[in-house]
Amino acid sequence: MLPTDPAAPVVTVVGVGADGWAGLSETARRELRAAEVLMGSARQLALIPGPPDVERVAERVTWPSPLLPALPGLIASHRGRRVCVLASGDPMFHGIGTTLVRLLGADRVRVLPHPSSVSLACARLGWAADRLDVVSLVTAPVETLHGWVHDGRRILVLSADGRTPARVAGLLAARGYGGSPVTVLERLGGPGERVISGTAALWSLPSAHDLNVVAVECLADAGTVALPRVPGLPDDAYEHDGQLTKSEVRAVTLSRLAPVPGQLLWDVGAGAGSIGIEWMRVHPDNRAVAVESRPGRAAVVARNAARLGVPGLTVVTGAAPAALDGLERPDAVFVGGGVTVPGVVEGCWEALRPGGRLVANAVTVESEAVLASWFGALGGDLVRLSVGRAAPVGGFTGWRPMMPVTIWTAVKPPAAREPLESPGVPTSPGEDVR
Numbered sequence: 411m412l413p414t415d416p417a418a419p420v421v422t423v424v425g426v427g428a429d430g431w432a433g434l435s436e437t438a439r440r441e442l443r444a445a446e447v448l449m450g451s452a453r454q455l456a457l458i459p460g461p462p463d464v465e466r467v468a469e470r471v472t473w474p475s476p477l478l479p480a481l482p483g484l485i486a487s488h489r490g491r492r493v494c495v496l497a498s499g500d501p502m503f504h505g506i507g508t509t510l511v512r513l514l515g516a517d518r519v520r521v522l523p524h525p526s527s528v529s530l531a532c533a534r535l536g537w538a539a540d541r542l543d544v545v546s547l548v549t550a551p552v553e554t555l556h557g558w559v560h561d562g563r564r565i566l567v568l569s570a571d572g573r574t575p576a577r578v579a580g581l582l583a584a585r586g587y588g589g590s591p592v593t594v595l596e597r598l599g600g601p602g603e604r605v606i607s608g609t610a611a612l613w614s615l616p617s618a619h620d621l622n623v624v625a626v627e628c629l630a631d632a633g634t635v636a637l638p639r640v641p642g643l644p645d646d647a648y649e650h651d652g653q654l655t656k657s658e659v660r661a662v663t664l665s666r667l668a669p670v671p672g673q674l675l676w677d678v679g680a681g682a683g684s685i686g687i688e689w690m691r692v693h694p695d696n697r698a699v700a701v702e703s704r705p706g707r708a709a710v711v712a713r714n715a716a717r718l719g720v721p722g723l724t725v726v727t728g729a730a731p732a733a734l735d736g737l738e739r740p741d742a743v744f745v746g747g748g749v750t751v752p753g754v755v756e757g758c759w760e761a762l763r764p765g766g767r768l769v770a771n772a773v774t775v776e777s778e779a780v781l782a783s784w785f786g787a788l789g790g791d792l793v794r795l796s797v798g799r800a801a802p803v804g805g806f807t808g809w810r811p812m813m814p815v816t817i818w819t820a821v822k823p824p825a826a827r828e829p830l831e832s833p834g835v836p837t838s839p840g841e842d843v844r
Contacts, residue, residue: 420517421485421510422494423501425524426450428600428621430457438522447471447488450496453621458496468494482513500526504546504568527623528566530598534605535625542566550722552577557639557691557719559587561630572617575606575624579613582626586634593625594618637718641665641688648714650682653707655746655771658797659815664688666769666791666819667742671695676740678730678758679703679747683711683723689742690720697722699737703729703748731757739763745770749777755784764824772816781818790820 422441427433434442442448442458449471471488474480485493500523501507507521532539542564545555549570555578558565567578575594582590588611596604596619606615610626630636637643642661648654655663663685667675671693677686677700686698700715700723702708708727715723726733731753743758749770762768772778785792794816798809 420520421514422492422520422522423497423507423510424494424522425497425499425501425505426454426457427499427524427530428597428603430600431459433524433599435522438524441494441522442468444492445494446491447493448496449473449484449493454496454498478509481509485510485513498527499524500529503528504548525599527568527595527598531566531595531623531625534595534598535593537564537566537625544568547574547578551716552581553716553721554719555581556585556637556717557694559585559628559719560638561587561628561634561636563628565626565628567624567626569618569620569622569624571620572622575618575622576613576616578624578626579608579610582610582628583613586631587628588631590629591627594622595625596622598623639691641692643684643688643718647718648682648684649710649717650684650714651707651710653681653747655681655684656797656812658812659771659795659817660684660688662793662795663744663769663771663817664692666817667744667767669693669696670741673741674698674738676701676734676737676743676758676761678734678743678745678754680711680725681707681746683714683725685744685746686711686723687715687718687720690715690723691718697724699724699726699740701726701728701730701733703727703733730754734758734761737761740766742767743769749780755780759788759820759822762822764822766822768818768820768822770818772818773813778816781816784820785818788820790818793817793819 424438424441445468448455448458448468450473452472455470455472495506495510497505497507501521502523503526510519528539528544543558544566545558546568547554547570548568569575579592582588590610592608592610592613594606637647641664642657645654645657667689669689669692672695675686675689675698677698680686680700680702683700686700689698690696700711702711705727708725712725715721730748734757739761741763743762745754745758748754749772755770759768770781772781781792794814796811796814798811800807801810
Protein backbone atom coordinates (compact mmCIF):
# COMPACT_ATOMS: atom_id res chain seq x y z
CA MET A 411 0.00 0.00 0.00
CA LEU A 412 1.26 3.48 -0.87
CA PRO A 413 1.91 5.88 2.02
CA THR A 414 -1.06 8.24 2.20
CA ASP A 415 -1.52 11.84 3.25
CA PRO A 416 -4.83 12.39 5.09
CA ALA A 417 -5.14 15.69 3.25
CA ALA A 418 -4.69 14.08 -0.16
CA PRO A 419 -7.83 13.95 -2.32
CA VAL A 420 -9.68 10.68 -2.67
CA VAL A 421 -9.46 8.81 -5.98
CA THR A 422 -12.96 8.31 -7.36
CA VAL A 423 -13.75 5.19 -9.37
CA VAL A 424 -16.79 5.40 -11.62
CA GLY A 425 -18.39 2.33 -13.13
CA VAL A 426 -19.49 2.87 -16.72
CA GLY A 427 -21.78 0.66 -18.79
CA ALA A 428 -21.87 0.08 -22.53
CA ASP A 429 -24.44 2.87 -22.74
CA GLY A 430 -21.77 5.34 -21.61
CA TRP A 431 -22.71 8.85 -20.45
CA ALA A 432 -26.44 8.26 -20.91
CA GLY A 433 -26.47 5.45 -18.34
CA LEU A 434 -24.62 7.29 -15.58
CA SER A 435 -26.26 8.65 -12.44
CA GLU A 436 -26.16 12.37 -11.79
CA THR A 437 -23.72 11.72 -8.93
CA ALA A 438 -21.33 9.95 -11.30
CA ARG A 439 -21.66 12.71 -13.91
CA ARG A 440 -20.91 15.36 -11.29
CA GLU A 441 -17.67 13.57 -10.34
CA LEU A 442 -16.61 13.28 -13.97
CA ARG A 443 -17.36 16.96 -14.64
CA ALA A 444 -15.16 17.98 -11.70
CA ALA A 445 -12.25 15.66 -12.48
CA GLU A 446 -8.85 17.09 -13.38
CA VAL A 447 -7.55 13.72 -14.57
CA LEU A 448 -9.54 10.90 -16.16
CA MET A 449 -7.91 7.45 -16.28
CA GLY A 450 -9.18 4.38 -18.09
CA SER A 451 -8.94 2.24 -21.17
CA ALA A 452 -9.26 3.86 -24.59
CA ARG A 453 -12.76 2.35 -24.95
CA GLN A 454 -13.89 3.68 -21.57
CA LEU A 455 -12.47 7.16 -22.14
CA ALA A 456 -14.25 7.37 -25.49
CA LEU A 457 -17.58 6.97 -23.68
CA ILE A 458 -17.08 10.23 -21.75
CA PRO A 459 -17.87 13.36 -23.76
CA GLY A 460 -16.04 16.67 -23.64
CA PRO A 461 -17.55 20.17 -23.27
CA PRO A 462 -20.31 21.25 -22.98
CA ASP A 463 -21.36 18.03 -21.20
CA VAL A 464 -18.19 18.14 -19.12
CA GLU A 465 -17.36 21.63 -17.83
CA ARG A 466 -13.68 21.01 -17.18
CA VAL A 467 -11.33 19.77 -19.91
CA ALA A 468 -9.69 17.00 -17.91
CA GLU A 469 -6.38 15.41 -18.81
CA ARG A 470 -7.10 11.93 -20.18
CA VAL A 471 -4.69 9.13 -19.36
CA THR A 472 -5.00 5.81 -21.18
CA TRP A 473 -3.97 2.76 -19.20
CA PRO A 474 -0.51 1.49 -20.11
CA SER A 475 0.16 -2.19 -20.75
CA PRO A 476 0.94 -3.95 -18.51
CA LEU A 477 -1.10 -1.89 -16.08
CA LEU A 478 -0.40 -3.28 -12.61
CA PRO A 479 3.37 -2.57 -12.45
CA ALA A 480 2.78 1.00 -13.67
CA LEU A 481 -0.25 1.83 -11.51
CA PRO A 482 1.52 3.00 -8.30
CA GLY A 483 3.72 5.42 -10.19
CA LEU A 484 0.82 6.61 -12.33
CA ILE A 485 -1.32 7.45 -9.31
CA ALA A 486 1.61 9.08 -7.50
CA SER A 487 2.43 11.28 -10.52
CA HIS A 488 -0.97 12.98 -10.24
CA ARG A 489 -0.85 13.49 -6.50
CA GLY A 490 -2.79 16.58 -5.40
CA ARG A 491 -5.13 16.53 -8.42
CA ARG A 492 -8.73 15.32 -8.63
CA VAL A 493 -8.38 11.90 -10.21
CA CYS A 494 -11.30 9.94 -11.56
CA VAL A 495 -10.79 6.35 -12.72
CA LEU A 496 -13.18 4.69 -15.15
CA ALA A 497 -14.15 1.04 -14.79
CA SER A 498 -16.47 -1.31 -16.66
CA GLY A 499 -19.64 -1.99 -14.68
CA ASP A 500 -19.05 -2.62 -10.99
CA PRO A 501 -15.45 -1.60 -10.17
CA MET A 502 -15.39 -3.95 -7.15
CA PHE A 503 -16.34 -7.02 -9.19
CA HIS A 504 -13.15 -8.30 -10.87
CA GLY A 505 -12.37 -4.63 -11.45
CA ILE A 506 -9.83 -1.86 -10.95
CA GLY A 507 -11.59 -0.73 -7.77
CA THR A 508 -10.27 -3.67 -5.74
CA THR A 509 -6.74 -3.03 -7.03
CA LEU A 510 -6.86 0.63 -6.03
CA VAL A 511 -8.18 -0.20 -2.55
CA ARG A 512 -5.25 -2.58 -2.03
CA LEU A 513 -2.89 0.11 -3.25
CA LEU A 514 -4.26 3.20 -1.50
CA GLY A 515 -6.52 1.92 1.29
CA ALA A 516 -10.31 1.89 1.45
CA ASP A 517 -10.44 5.39 2.98
CA ARG A 518 -8.70 6.93 -0.06
CA VAL A 519 -10.94 5.36 -2.72
CA ARG A 520 -14.54 6.32 -3.45
CA VAL A 521 -16.45 3.87 -5.65
CA LEU A 522 -19.57 4.68 -7.67
CA PRO A 523 -20.68 1.34 -9.11
CA HIS A 524 -22.71 0.61 -12.21
CA PRO A 525 -24.68 -2.64 -12.65
CA SER A 526 -22.20 -5.44 -13.33
CA SER A 527 -22.28 -7.61 -16.45
CA VAL A 528 -23.53 -10.43 -14.21
CA SER A 529 -26.50 -8.36 -13.01
CA LEU A 530 -27.36 -7.36 -16.57
CA ALA A 531 -26.99 -10.89 -17.91
CA CYS A 532 -29.19 -12.36 -15.18
CA ALA A 533 -31.81 -9.70 -15.91
CA ARG A 534 -31.85 -10.67 -19.60
CA LEU A 535 -31.89 -14.44 -18.97
CA GLY A 536 -34.19 -14.54 -15.96
CA TRP A 537 -31.50 -16.30 -13.94
CA ALA A 538 -31.12 -15.98 -10.18
CA ALA A 539 -27.74 -14.36 -9.54
CA ASP A 540 -27.33 -16.28 -6.28
CA ARG A 541 -27.82 -19.68 -7.95
CA LEU A 542 -24.99 -19.70 -10.48
CA ASP A 543 -21.20 -19.74 -10.70
CA VAL A 544 -19.22 -16.84 -12.15
CA VAL A 545 -15.90 -17.70 -13.78
CA SER A 546 -13.55 -14.99 -15.03
CA LEU A 547 -11.43 -15.88 -18.06
CA VAL A 548 -10.29 -12.29 -18.51
CA THR A 549 -6.76 -13.21 -17.44
CA ALA A 550 -7.12 -16.97 -16.84
CA PRO A 551 -6.80 -19.86 -19.32
CA VAL A 552 -10.02 -21.40 -20.63
CA GLU A 553 -9.06 -24.65 -18.85
CA THR A 554 -10.05 -22.94 -15.60
CA LEU A 555 -13.63 -23.70 -16.58
CA HIS A 556 -13.12 -27.47 -16.12
CA GLY A 557 -13.47 -27.20 -12.36
CA TRP A 558 -16.89 -25.56 -12.64
CA VAL A 559 -18.55 -27.82 -15.21
CA HIS A 560 -21.11 -29.99 -13.42
CA ASP A 561 -24.37 -31.40 -14.75
CA GLY A 562 -27.30 -29.08 -14.03
CA ARG A 563 -25.20 -26.06 -13.02
CA ARG A 564 -25.43 -22.60 -14.58
CA ILE A 565 -22.23 -20.68 -15.28
CA LEU A 566 -21.58 -17.10 -16.37
CA VAL A 567 -18.19 -16.70 -18.02
CA LEU A 568 -16.52 -13.27 -18.14
CA SER A 569 -14.78 -13.28 -21.51
CA ALA A 570 -11.28 -12.11 -22.34
CA ASP A 571 -12.26 -11.21 -25.92
CA GLY A 572 -14.48 -12.22 -28.80
CA ARG A 573 -12.81 -15.61 -29.20
CA THR A 574 -13.70 -16.76 -25.68
CA PRO A 575 -17.23 -18.05 -26.52
CA ALA A 576 -15.91 -20.45 -29.18
CA ARG A 577 -13.20 -21.66 -26.80
CA VAL A 578 -15.78 -22.25 -24.07
CA ALA A 579 -18.00 -24.21 -26.47
CA GLY A 580 -15.04 -26.30 -27.64
CA LEU A 581 -14.05 -27.15 -24.06
CA LEU A 582 -17.60 -28.18 -23.18
CA ALA A 583 -17.93 -30.41 -26.23
CA ALA A 584 -14.57 -32.10 -25.60
CA ARG A 585 -15.45 -32.62 -21.93
CA GLY A 586 -18.70 -34.47 -22.71
CA TYR A 587 -21.09 -31.53 -22.33
CA GLY A 588 -21.75 -30.93 -26.03
CA GLY A 589 -25.51 -30.61 -25.54
CA SER A 590 -25.15 -27.70 -23.13
CA PRO A 591 -27.06 -24.55 -24.18
CA VAL A 592 -24.68 -21.63 -24.67
CA THR A 593 -25.75 -17.98 -24.87
CA VAL A 594 -23.46 -15.06 -25.71
CA LEU A 595 -24.56 -11.62 -24.56
CA GLU A 596 -22.71 -8.79 -26.30
CA ARG A 597 -22.46 -5.11 -25.26
CA LEU A 598 -24.97 -5.52 -22.44
CA GLY A 599 -26.91 -2.34 -21.73
CA GLY A 600 -25.62 -0.55 -24.82
CA PRO A 601 -27.31 0.38 -28.09
CA GLY A 602 -25.56 -2.49 -29.88
CA GLU A 603 -26.67 -5.20 -27.44
CA ARG A 604 -27.02 -8.62 -29.08
CA VAL A 605 -27.81 -12.14 -27.83
CA ILE A 606 -26.65 -15.28 -29.69
CA SER A 607 -27.73 -18.76 -28.58
CA GLY A 608 -26.78 -22.30 -29.54
CA THR A 609 -25.32 -25.50 -28.13
CA ALA A 610 -21.69 -26.25 -27.39
CA ALA A 611 -21.29 -29.10 -29.89
CA LEU A 612 -22.92 -27.14 -32.73
CA TRP A 613 -21.39 -23.74 -31.96
CA SER A 614 -20.40 -22.09 -35.26
CA LEU A 615 -19.65 -18.46 -34.36
CA PRO A 616 -15.83 -18.14 -34.51
CA SER A 617 -15.74 -14.72 -32.91
CA ALA A 618 -18.10 -12.38 -31.07
CA HIS A 619 -17.78 -8.76 -30.02
CA ASP A 620 -14.93 -8.39 -27.51
CA LEU A 621 -17.34 -7.03 -24.88
CA ASN A 622 -19.32 -10.15 -24.03
CA VAL A 623 -20.26 -12.67 -21.35
CA VAL A 624 -21.10 -16.33 -21.95
CA ALA A 625 -23.98 -18.07 -20.20
CA VAL A 626 -23.80 -21.87 -19.97
CA GLU A 627 -26.39 -24.36 -18.75
CA CYS A 628 -24.30 -27.48 -18.15
CA LEU A 629 -25.88 -30.60 -19.62
CA ALA A 630 -23.81 -33.79 -19.51
CA ASP A 631 -23.89 -36.14 -22.48
CA ALA A 632 -24.85 -39.77 -21.84
CA GLY A 633 -21.93 -41.64 -20.29
CA THR A 634 -20.02 -38.56 -19.14
CA VAL A 635 -18.29 -39.25 -15.82
CA ALA A 636 -18.86 -36.64 -13.12
CA LEU A 637 -15.72 -35.11 -11.59
CA PRO A 638 -16.80 -33.63 -8.24
CA ARG A 639 -14.78 -31.26 -6.08
CA VAL A 640 -14.67 -33.78 -3.25
CA PRO A 641 -11.17 -35.35 -3.01
CA GLY A 642 -10.73 -38.84 -4.39
CA LEU A 643 -11.27 -38.46 -8.14
CA PRO A 644 -11.14 -41.70 -10.16
CA ASP A 645 -7.59 -42.81 -10.90
CA ASP A 646 -8.30 -42.76 -14.63
CA ALA A 647 -9.00 -39.01 -14.43
CA TYR A 648 -5.21 -38.62 -14.41
CA GLU A 649 -2.48 -39.19 -16.92
CA HIS A 650 0.25 -41.08 -15.06
CA ASP A 651 3.03 -43.66 -15.32
CA GLY A 652 1.89 -45.62 -12.27
CA GLN A 653 3.26 -43.12 -9.73
CA LEU A 654 -0.13 -41.93 -8.54
CA THR A 655 -1.63 -41.65 -5.06
CA LYS A 656 -4.62 -43.94 -5.48
CA SER A 657 -8.16 -42.62 -5.10
CA GLU A 658 -8.92 -44.04 -1.64
CA VAL A 659 -5.55 -43.03 -0.19
CA ARG A 660 -5.83 -39.63 -1.84
CA ALA A 661 -9.17 -38.95 -0.16
CA VAL A 662 -7.77 -39.80 3.28
CA THR A 663 -4.58 -37.81 2.64
CA LEU A 664 -6.52 -34.68 1.61
CA SER A 665 -8.74 -34.97 4.67
CA ARG A 666 -5.61 -34.86 6.84
CA LEU A 667 -4.14 -31.96 4.91
CA ALA A 668 -7.45 -30.19 5.69
CA PRO A 669 -7.72 -27.73 2.77
CA VAL A 670 -8.76 -24.29 3.98
CA PRO A 671 -9.84 -21.63 1.45
CA GLY A 672 -6.99 -19.36 0.42
CA GLN A 673 -4.17 -21.50 1.81
CA LEU A 674 -1.02 -22.73 0.07
CA LEU A 675 0.10 -26.37 -0.24
CA TRP A 676 3.48 -27.82 -1.17
CA ASP A 677 3.11 -31.18 -2.94
CA VAL A 678 6.65 -32.56 -2.66
CA GLY A 679 7.47 -35.48 -4.91
CA ALA A 680 4.33 -34.71 -6.90
CA GLY A 681 4.24 -37.74 -9.24
CA ALA A 682 1.11 -37.09 -11.32
CA GLY A 683 0.21 -34.04 -9.23
CA SER A 684 -3.04 -35.46 -7.87
CA ILE A 685 -2.72 -34.14 -4.30
CA GLY A 686 -1.97 -30.55 -5.32
CA ILE A 687 -4.65 -30.64 -8.02
CA GLU A 688 -7.38 -31.87 -5.69
CA TRP A 689 -6.29 -29.41 -2.98
CA MET A 690 -6.91 -26.59 -5.48
CA ARG A 691 -10.20 -28.07 -6.70
CA VAL A 692 -11.65 -27.87 -3.18
CA HIS A 693 -11.85 -24.05 -3.37
CA PRO A 694 -10.96 -21.57 -6.16
CA ASP A 695 -8.79 -19.50 -3.81
CA ASN A 696 -6.57 -22.45 -2.87
CA ARG A 697 -3.02 -22.50 -4.25
CA ALA A 698 -0.47 -25.25 -4.61
CA VAL A 699 3.13 -25.81 -5.66
CA ALA A 700 4.00 -29.22 -7.11
CA VAL A 701 7.68 -30.13 -6.74
CA GLU A 702 8.78 -32.96 -9.04
CA SER A 703 12.36 -33.98 -9.83
CA ARG A 704 11.68 -35.71 -13.17
CA PRO A 705 10.99 -33.32 -16.08
CA GLY A 706 8.72 -35.80 -17.85
CA ARG A 707 6.52 -36.18 -14.79
CA ALA A 708 6.55 -32.42 -14.19
CA ALA A 709 5.10 -31.98 -17.68
CA VAL A 710 2.41 -34.55 -16.87
CA VAL A 711 1.53 -32.64 -13.69
CA ALA A 712 0.98 -29.47 -15.75
CA ARG A 713 -1.22 -31.31 -18.25
CA ASN A 714 -3.29 -32.93 -15.50
CA ALA A 715 -3.74 -29.57 -13.78
CA ALA A 716 -5.04 -27.97 -16.98
CA ARG A 717 -7.41 -30.84 -17.78
CA LEU A 718 -8.86 -30.83 -14.28
CA GLY A 719 -9.48 -27.09 -14.05
CA VAL A 720 -6.54 -25.76 -12.05
CA PRO A 721 -4.07 -24.45 -14.65
CA GLY A 722 -2.76 -22.05 -12.00
CA LEU A 723 -0.94 -24.88 -10.20
CA THR A 724 2.75 -23.94 -9.95
CA VAL A 725 5.07 -26.73 -11.10
CA VAL A 726 8.69 -26.68 -9.91
CA THR A 727 11.03 -29.11 -11.65
CA GLY A 728 13.78 -30.10 -9.26
CA ALA A 729 14.72 -32.36 -6.37
CA ALA A 730 13.84 -31.52 -2.79
CA PRO A 731 15.15 -30.17 -0.50
CA ALA A 732 17.14 -27.86 -2.82
CA ALA A 733 14.08 -27.17 -5.00
CA LEU A 734 12.22 -25.79 -1.98
CA ASP A 735 14.55 -22.82 -1.56
CA GLY A 736 12.86 -19.49 -2.26
CA LEU A 737 9.30 -20.82 -2.30
CA GLU A 738 6.58 -19.03 -0.36
CA ARG A 739 6.05 -20.58 3.09
CA PRO A 740 3.19 -23.10 2.94
CA ASP A 741 0.17 -23.66 5.15
CA ALA A 742 0.32 -27.40 4.48
CA VAL A 743 2.87 -29.82 3.04
CA PHE A 744 2.44 -33.27 1.54
CA VAL A 745 5.52 -35.45 1.11
CA GLY A 746 4.60 -38.24 -1.26
CA GLY A 747 8.06 -39.08 -2.50
CA GLY A 748 11.55 -38.70 -1.11
CA VAL A 749 10.75 -39.24 2.58
CA THR A 750 14.10 -41.00 3.04
CA VAL A 751 16.11 -38.26 1.30
CA PRO A 752 18.19 -36.36 3.88
CA GLY A 753 16.82 -32.89 4.57
CA VAL A 754 13.41 -33.27 2.89
CA VAL A 755 11.23 -33.65 5.99
CA GLU A 756 13.40 -31.21 7.94
CA GLY A 757 13.15 -28.60 5.18
CA CYS A 758 9.39 -28.98 4.85
CA TRP A 759 8.84 -28.75 8.61
CA GLU A 760 11.04 -25.65 8.98
CA ALA A 761 9.25 -23.89 6.11
CA LEU A 762 5.76 -24.75 7.36
CA ARG A 763 3.82 -21.88 8.89
CA PRO A 764 2.82 -22.17 12.58
CA GLY A 765 -0.40 -24.14 12.80
CA GLY A 766 0.31 -25.75 9.44
CA ARG A 767 -0.11 -29.44 8.64
CA LEU A 768 2.54 -31.83 7.37
CA VAL A 769 1.37 -35.16 5.92
CA ALA A 770 3.77 -37.81 4.62
CA ASN A 771 2.96 -41.19 3.06
CA ALA A 772 5.13 -44.33 2.98
CA VAL A 773 4.77 -47.81 1.46
CA THR A 774 8.21 -49.34 2.04
CA VAL A 775 9.75 -50.63 5.26
CA GLU A 776 12.53 -48.05 5.00
CA SER A 777 10.20 -45.08 4.52
CA GLU A 778 7.91 -46.39 7.28
CA ALA A 779 10.91 -46.41 9.61
CA VAL A 780 11.56 -42.76 8.76
CA LEU A 781 7.98 -41.79 9.54
CA ALA A 782 7.99 -43.79 12.78
CA SER A 783 11.08 -41.88 13.90
CA TRP A 784 9.54 -38.52 13.09
CA PHE A 785 6.37 -39.60 14.89
CA GLY A 786 8.51 -40.37 17.94
CA ALA A 787 10.22 -36.98 17.73
CA LEU A 788 7.26 -34.71 16.92
CA GLY A 789 4.14 -36.71 17.75
CA GLY A 790 1.05 -36.31 15.64
CA ASP A 791 -0.88 -39.24 14.17
CA LEU A 792 0.49 -42.37 12.54
CA VAL A 793 -2.05 -44.43 10.58
CA ARG A 794 -1.70 -47.53 8.42
CA LEU A 795 -4.29 -47.73 5.66
CA SER A 796 -5.14 -50.96 3.83
CA VAL A 797 -7.45 -51.00 0.82
CA GLY A 798 -8.78 -53.93 -1.16
CA ARG A 799 -10.54 -53.68 -4.50
CA ALA A 800 -12.92 -56.32 -5.87
CA ALA A 801 -11.62 -58.11 -8.98
CA PRO A 802 -12.47 -61.24 -10.99
CA VAL A 803 -11.10 -64.53 -9.67
CA GLY A 804 -11.95 -67.07 -12.34
CA GLY A 805 -15.73 -66.99 -12.57
CA PHE A 806 -16.05 -65.38 -9.16
CA THR A 807 -15.09 -62.12 -7.46
CA GLY A 808 -12.38 -61.70 -4.85
CA TRP A 809 -10.43 -59.00 -3.09
CA ARG A 810 -7.12 -57.78 -4.49
CA PRO A 811 -5.26 -55.83 -1.80
CA MET A 812 -3.33 -52.67 -2.62
CA MET A 813 -0.01 -52.05 -0.88
CA PRO A 814 -0.66 -50.73 2.66
CA VAL A 815 0.14 -47.04 3.11
CA THR A 816 1.45 -45.49 6.33
CA ILE A 817 0.33 -41.89 6.81
CA TRP A 818 1.99 -39.57 9.31
CA THR A 819 0.27 -36.28 10.16
CA ALA A 820 1.79 -33.53 12.31
CA VAL A 821 0.59 -30.01 13.12
CA LYS A 822 3.26 -27.38 13.71
CA PRO A 823 2.72 -25.56 17.02
CA PRO A 824 3.19 -21.79 17.26
CA ALA A 825 6.46 -22.19 19.20
CA ALA A 826 7.97 -25.09 17.24
CA ARG A 827 11.69 -25.38 17.79
CA GLU A 828 13.91 -24.19 14.98
CA PRO A 829 16.07 -25.42 13.43
CA LEU A 830 14.88 -29.04 13.54
CA GLU A 831 17.39 -31.88 13.54
CA SER A 832 16.75 -35.27 11.99
CA PRO A 833 15.84 -37.93 14.61
CA GLY A 834 18.60 -40.14 13.21
CA VAL A 835 16.66 -42.47 10.95
CA PRO A 836 18.17 -44.54 8.17
CA THR A 837 18.17 -42.74 4.86
CA SER A 838 18.61 -43.65 1.23
CA PRO A 839 19.25 -41.62 -1.93
CA GLY A 840 15.49 -41.37 -2.36
CA GLU A 841 12.43 -43.26 -3.39
CA ASP A 842 9.09 -42.56 -4.96
CA VAL A 843 6.31 -44.10 -2.90
CA ARG A 844 3.45 -43.18 -5.20
